[in-house]
Amino acid sequence: MEASLSFMSLCSHTTKAEVDLGALAYNYHQLRQLAPPSVKFLAVVKADAYGHGAIPVSKKMEELSADFLGVASLKEGVELRNGGIKKPILVLSGVYQEEVEEVLDYQLTPMVYRLEIAEALSVAANKRGKKIPIHIKVDTGMGRIGVFFEEAPAFVNRVRRFENLEIEGIASHLSTADEGNSSFAEEQLKRFSRTIEEMKKLDIDPPFCHIANSAALVNLPAAHFTLVRPGIMLYGSYPSPSLKDKVSLRQVMSWESRIADLKKVPAGYPISYGRTFVTQRPSLIAAIPVGYADGYNRLLSNRGEVLIKGKRAPVVGRVCMDWTMVDVTAISGAEVGDEVVLMGSQLGQEITPEEMGGWIGTISYEILCAVGKRVQRIYKG
Ligand SMILES: Cc1ncc(COP(=O)(O)O)c(C=O)c1O
Incomplete structure (x- = not known):
């Protein structure tokens, strides 16, 4: 009982959206002029x-x-x-x-x-x-x-x-x-x-x-x-890529989580509902406590990517209501508790809402508006 309670608290506090009000002010001034x-x-x-x-x-x-x-x-x-x-x-x-x-x-x-x-x-x-x-x-x-x-x-x-x-x-x-x-x-x-x-x-x-x-x-x-x-x-998001050269903006929201569970699985092992992904090699699979109930779109199943240790890790299998699995086999030293960036920057790499939208045939507007209520917003600046 105690173990499951501490696990619950890990889940509910680990997925958060940081909103940078300094970046918002920067963008305001850029647009105002x-x-x-x-x-x-x-x-x-x-x-x-x-x-x-x-x-x-x-x-x-x-x-x-x-x-x-x-x-x-x-x-x-x-x-x-x-x-x-x-x-x-x-x-x-x-x-x-x-x-x-x-x-x-x-x-x-x-x-x-x-x-x-x-x-x-x-x-x-x-x-x-x-x-x-x-x-x-x-x-x-x-x-x-x-x-x-x-x-x-x-x-x-x-x-x-x-x-x-x-x-x-x-x-x-x-x-x-x-x-x-x-x-x-x-x-x-x-x-x-x-x-x-x-x-x-x-x-x-x-x-x-x-x-x-x-x-x-x-x-x-x-x-x-x-x-x-x-x-x-x-x-901080561009309605079309051609606008990027015309005005510099800073992404206001970043969306982060942590690796909650990590396991080595053999080749041929199915991941998540429907077994839509089966490992091709012995793999290291990380479970991230974010799902479509948090606004992480189910269409990101087998399509999305996240950042861990400044490297991209692919989403494998179906996005669940509360969980998403990513393949971290190629990320050396990945551990439980590591920061996972779903949207935003990490060690020089960036995932923008535009890029996420592109993976699933939608626009950055929908990606941003969908970030769910249970994702705690943390304000800085
Ligand atoms: C009536 C109206 N005005 C302004 C805007 C702002 O548009 P944008 O977010 O593309 O700047 C919207 C957004 O959909 C809108 O519906």
Whole structure:
């Protein structure tokens, strides 16, 4: 009983994600200088700041004087306010009818793209004798949320009749800013500029016009308008490899564990569920206490790599809920307790979230957001 308890505590404390707030600050300064100082900066901290922890990241952003924070949902905005965040918070996905009172309670700024929501917000604000700042979301070709760009001026003209709303911003989102060919992004910019011009003709000229994500902040100065909205690059990850030469970033999160068990097995020995890996030679197999319940994707089975003693060790067999096995036969001196880097650097070697994404056909965003709740975040800097 005692032995199994001490083993349990080894498991639960050994897999951790270290979040380097110094690297976050470095990336912020790198990105901040890409747009003129007059352009406002919204730090995208949705999805728990891409897995890094929304409150510590937002506190750092406040300290660095970011102008806005961007969350996906009302719930994420409430979490930031409860965590003591004072800066304006834009709810990028908008809000639902039943959430309008909380928009007021927590002083959030919703993105608006449906008339019934505009009306509900205005009615709620009117009851309290207040005005709610809103940003109008326009779809210029992303094909997701937002008022179709050709209908946007008429929509805004209707929304402005709600006296308890203040149209503070107009926004859109680019679908291809990270691609080499910028022609569709430029078409989206044209549509967005045309919408702004049409609104000006109606005497509607909100202070914040924004469409630039990280890639557009770097690649498309014409997309800066009066506010930029980067996310992924704050966290040190590149939306496309071509951006690496344009701005230097530092990886903010590293994900580490330890070797919990190590054993010599003969050739022909199966590893993990389904026996999808069978040793070809006498092998040394390390068990690492991380699994898909921690966000270590099961598709990394027989594909991923980790760093041990500054060398790469391949994942062998299926990733389990709580365990992943790696072949350390080629790593001399590997021992129980050795540090295992799942993502990050060790003795000059590095595994980036982009590389991990590449192994399993996804993007760094998903790798970072997936790092699970039971992985303890440790903040430095
Ligand atoms: C509306 C909106 N704005 C900005 C961003 C930030 O994009 P990125 O992380 O590519 O910089 C996102 C991210 O998906 C988004 O959905």
